[in-house]
Amino acid sequence: MKPEPLLEVENLAVALDGKTIIEHVSFSLEPQQVLAVIGPNGSGKTVLLKTLVGIIPPAHGVIRWRPGTRVGYLPQRFHVDHYLPMTVQEFLNLKSPAKGALHRTIAAASMGEKWLRRDLAHLSSGELQKVLLAWALLDEPQILLFDEPTENVDMVGQESIYKLLHRLQDTMRVALIIVSHDLHVVYRYANNVLCLNKQMVCYGEPEEKLTPDTLSKLYGDYAFFHHRHSNHQRDDHRYGHE
Amino acid sequence: MTEPFLIILGSGMLVAAASGLVGSFLILRRMSLLSDALSHVALPGIALGVVLRFTPLWGGLAALFIGVILIWLIETKTKLATESVTGVLFVTALAAGALLIPEHELLEAFFGSVEKITLQQIAFQTLIAIAIISVALKFLKPLTLFSVAPDLSISVKVSPVKMQLLLLVLIALTISVGISFVGVLLISALSIIPAATARNLAWNYRSFLAFSVALAIVSLAGGLLVAQRYAVTPGIATVLIAASFFAVSLFWKK
Numbered sequence: 001m002k003p004e005p006l007l008e009v010e011n012l013a014v015a016l017d018g019k020t021i022i023e024h025v026s027f028s029l030e031p032q033q034v035l036a037v038i039g040p041n042g043s044g045k046t047v048l049l050k051t052l053v054g055i056i057p058p059a060h061g062v063i064r065w066r067p068g069t070r071v072g073y074l075p076q077r078f079h080v081d082h083y084l085p086m087t088v089q090e091f092l093n094l095k096s097p098a099k100g101a102l103h104r105t106i107a108a109a110s111m112g113e114k115w116l117r118r119d120l121a122h123l124s125s126g127e128l129q130k131v132l133l134a135w136a137l138l139d140e141p142q143i144l145l146f147d148e149p150t151e152n153v154d155m156v157g158q159e160s161i162y163k164l165l166h167r168l169q170d171t172m173r174v175a176l177i178i179v180s181h182d183l184h185v186v187y188r189y190a191n192n193v194l195c196l197n198k199q200m201v202c203y204g205e206p207e208e209k210l211t212p213d214t215l216s217k218l219y220g221d222y223a224f225f226h227h228r229h230s231n232h233q234r235d236d237h238r239y240g241h242e
Numbered sequence: 243m244t245e246p247f248l249i250i251l252g253s254g255m256l257v258a259a260a261s262g263l264v265g266s267f268l269i270l271r272r273m274s275l276l277s278d279a280l281s282h283v284a285l286p287g288i289a290l291g292v293v294l295r296f297t298p299l300w301g302g303l304a305a306l307f308i309g310v311i312l313i314w315l316i317e318t319k320t321k322l323a324t325e326s327v328t329g330v331l332f333v334t335a336l337a338a339g340a341l342l343i344p345e346h347e348l349l350e351a352f353f354g355s356v357e358k359i360t361l362q363q364i365a366f367q368t369l370i371a372i373a374i375i376s377v378a379l380k381f382l383k384p385l386t387l388f389s390v391a392p393d394l395s396i397s398v399k400v401s402p403v404k405m406q407l408l409l410l411v412l413i414a415l416t417i418s419v420g421i422s423f424v425g426v427l428l429i430s431a432l433s434i435i436p437a438a439t440a441r442n443l444a445w446n447y448r449s450f451l452a453f454s455v456a457l458a459i460v461s462l463a464g465g466l467l468v469a470q471r472y473a474v475t476p477g478i479a480t481v482l483i484a485a486s487f488f489a490v491s492l493f494w495k496k
Binding site: 017053054055071072073075077078080081083084085086087090091093094095096119132135136 | 270272321386387390394397398444445446449450
């Protein structure tokens with residue numbers, strides 16, 4: 001028997017200022033599954049996540065969450081003002097966590113107790129991402145939506161966040177929707193992949209759907225293959241080469 | 243010190259506490275210039291009060307609310323650049339107010355006048371200040387989150403649109419009760435300078451809020467006391483005291 005999906009999306013379209021950003025997007029996600037969303041810059045990946053969590057209203061179509069689903073969202077950009085006087089603990093407390101949740105969460109996000117006293121403004125972007133992850137984990141979500149940053153993320157941070165997400169999938173049994181720029185991440189972690197370029201170009205298992213044809217449709221031939229080739233050596237031992 | 247002066251001092255300290263608290267959100271949200279511009283909107287309202295002989299405070303308050311609604315509509319409903327529109331709107335309001343108001347009253351409206359505060363006005367200001375402080379503390383977490391990370395506020399079911407409106411209303415109320423002490427031109431200084439100073443001194447969020455409130459109170463109380471002894475307008479003394487704290491805090495900064 002198939003489990004009831006956490007999320008079903010049917011024929012979703014989103015418009016901003018009257019301009020269609022994405023359309024004809026349909027997919028579903030079961031508990032503990034990982035869906036990777038890939039596509040070139042400006043293809044509407046971030047908009048899709050923002051629509052799923054309710055920041056942007058859909059123009060058309062249906063988004064059906066299983067009732068009572070707790071959703072954690074890690075936005076792509078989390079700009080912290082250089083002078084913001086706030087510790088990690090004060091920031092996490094803004095969510096009014098249940099008693100004990102704070103300490104459970106930082107442990108789950110691989111952060112030690114001394115993290116709580118650190119200044120938010122002095123964290124690197126990779127460290128901030130961990131804080132955001134802790135924020136999302138505070139109310140024990142069944143699904144995490146992770147919008148991978150394109151720039152300014154220290155490589156160490158980026159590598160560990162995927163390991164971390166993978167571990168969370170095992171230990172906390174969360175489902176994941178990951179917006180990624182890195183095909184390694186997709187092949188390694190995702191059950192399904194959704195290729196987006198304004199419209200849904202492909203949807204299904206990565207090994208089956210990520211054909212050269214699809215990829216060139218998605219990224220354009222030359223830029224994509226040239227890029228992959230020249231970075232191939234280094235790609236093997238690091239993530240997020242974009 | 244006379245009894246009325248002590249009452250004014252007490253009321254002023256509450257108004258200052260409200261300013262310091264609201265000012266900290268303005269600094270975090272980078273809205274300090276908006277509050278400065280908004281304060282000018284009070285002038286036509288005050289002018290109407292002076293000309294038509296009703297309490298200028300009410301006119302100022304009404305004008306501020308119209309200003310708040312206008313900003314909110316511009317921000318949420320139009321694609322106009324908020325900065326330029328508010329710039330145009332508020333300088334116009336300032337000019338219109340200055341035109342309406344009799345010249346000898348103009349300086350008072352600009353820089354505040356404590357002598358003219360009536361007991362009724364003091365009671366009203368004090369109540370509003372207490373209301374501002376209670377609402378700001380009740381909504382402390384959502385207001386803070388909205389100011390620091392608007393994108394995350396939706397994840398805790400906080401509507402950014404409503405928080406923006408709440409913040410604007412709090413600013414308008416703070417301006418309206420502070421005007422009689424420091425005037426239209428200096429009022430934003432009472433909320434911005436203490437918060438900016440507090441940011442230089444604070445080691446966490448709690449201390450930031452505490453410094454901001456304390457510095458606003460000390461500055462206004464100091465201003466009123468100095469004005470009592472020397473021939474200075476309280477508003478000017480207050481702002482200069484607040485500014486000297488800021489100057490000192492620059493050296494303190496980590």
